Amino acid sequence: MLRWEEAPEGPALVLLDQTLLPAEEAELRCTDVPALVEAIRTLAVRGAPLLGIAGAYGVALAAARGYDVEESAGLLERARPTAVNLGRGVRAAADAHRRVLAGGGSAEAAASAALGAAEELHRADAEASRRMASHGLALLGELLPGGGYRLLTHCNSGALVSGGEGTAFAVALAAHRAGELRRLWVDETRPLLQGARLTAFEAARNGMPYSLLADNAAGSLFAAGEVDAVVIGADRIAADGSVANKVGSYPLAVLARYHHVPFVVVAPTTTLDVSTARGDSIEIEQRPGREVTEFTPPRAGADAARDGGVSLAPLGAQAYNPAFDVTPPGLVTAVVTEEGVLSPVTGGGIAELCARSRRVSMS
Numbered sequence: 001m002l003r004w005e006e007a008p009e010g011p012a013l014v015l016l017d018q019t020l021l022p023a024e025e026a027e028l029r030c031t032d033v034p035a036l037v038e039a040i041r042t043l044a045v046r047g048a049p050l051l052g053i054a055g056a057y058g059v060a061l062a063a064a065r066g067y068d069v070e071e072s073a074g075l076l077e078r079a080r081p082t083a084v085n086l087g088r089g090v091r092a093a094a095d096a097h098r099r100v101l102a103g104g105g106s107a108e109a110a111a112s113a114a115l116g117a118a119e120e121l122h123r124a125d126a127e128a129s130r131r132m133a134s135h136g137l138a139l140l141g142e143l144l145p146g147g148g149y150r151l152l153t154h155c156n157s158g159a160l161v162s163g164g165e166g167t168a169f170a171v172a173l174a175a176h177r178a179g180e181l182r183r184l185w186v187d188e189t190r191p192l193l194q195g196a197r198l199t200a201f202e203a204a205r206n207g208m209p210y211s212l213l214a215d216n217a218a219g220s221l222f223a224a225g226e227v228d229a230v231v232i233g234a235d236r237i238a239a240d241g242s243v244a245n246k247v248g249s250y251p252l253a254v255l256a257r258y259h260h261v262p263f264v265v266v267a268p269t270t271t272l273d274v275s276t277a278r279g280d281s282i283e284i285e286q287r288p289g290r291e292v293t294e295f296t297p298p299r300a301g302a303d304a305a306r307d308g309g310v311s312l313a314p315l316g317a318q319a320y321n322p323a324f325d326v327t328p329p330g331l332v333t334a335v336v337t338e339e340g341v342l343s344p345v346t347g348g349g350i351a352e353l354c355a356r357s358r359r360v361s362m363s
């Protein structure tokens with residue numbers, strides 16, 4: 001969903017602008033770091049794994065175009081706080097760049113090392129996605145031996161956020177290809193509608209049986225016995241197994257527990273963060289209140305910050321708009337990574353997965 005482009009006037013990072021989906025599939029060419037930072041803040045590029053990849057390419061872009069790499073890395077890393085992948089991707093490329101310079105290499109060689117780190121991260125994420133889909137499908141087979149799954153998902157975790165086919169969505173897609181997906185329930189995911197705009201778009205593209213629901217309809221769906229499992233992604237998993245993901249994930253976990261339905265988190269090991277001890281230490285991004293009080297339809301050239309949208313509330317209404325919430329490990333049935341499945345979710349298990357991944361992944 002993004003690519004590096006070499007052009008006579010210099011390199012660019014080309015993104016599919018997710019703010020315009022599903023109305024329009026348009027590309028956004030970032031030729032400098034401020035443009036990429038803006039694309040990250042406005043969610044033109046989004047989702048934990050892709051943020052890591054974009055951040056790494058951002059450092060490569062700064063290096064290739066002769067900007068101050070350390071300063072650019074700082075700007076990128078601070079663009080959004082919750083997904084641990086962003087800082088990780090940025091640091092992986094910045095470290096590669098720094099190592100070459102420290103060894104007496106040229107600026108060109110350092111830039112090429114930063115690009116190599118970004119490409120490696122991109123490739124490794126595609127591979128992780130394949131392995132998560134396979135582990136996740138096997139897990140569903142164990143949890144739901146009857147087959148014919150009705151899966152509920154939240155936000156967007158497919159190819160739009162990944163070097164491959166995604167995280168939780170990739171598991172649902174694998175179930176579909178295996179002939180075992182009876183229905184994908186797609187939460188619309190207020191206020192920015194990643195479910196309605198993006199997951200439904202990906203489900204339709206893949207010919208999956210899906211239905212969209214307003215987030216507040218989930219309770220009645222569980223009560224009607226229509227959900228066999230919840231599958232969601234993650235933006236950061238703390239050392240104790242707490243899972244930060246799109247706001248609205250935690251209420252689904254509570255519902256799932258009450259209704260004895262498995263709640264499965266699918267995330268690459270690059271989303272595990274053992275340096276954050278507990279869920280309440282995870283920084284939760286607070287977004288502008290107007291995302292709740294106004295609606296800006298996806299359309300070419302629209303910019304919610306500049307144009308505003310259609311008012312949904314009285315002028316001057318205050319709003320609470322956290323982008324993420326945290327689900328405690330006790331409510332999570334399993335965490336599926338490319339290195340295997342952890343169930344039950346414990347701090348020791350997270351540390352073990354993380355240690356295993358260090359051989360293949362980044363610090």
Ligand SMILES: CSC[C@@H](O)[C@@H](O)C(=O)COP(=O)(O)O
Binds near residue numbers: 047157158166233247
């Ligand atoms: C692999 S997707 C996991 C998460 O990144 C996803 O569920 C999510 O919360 C994305 O939030 P967003 O604010 O759209 O970047």
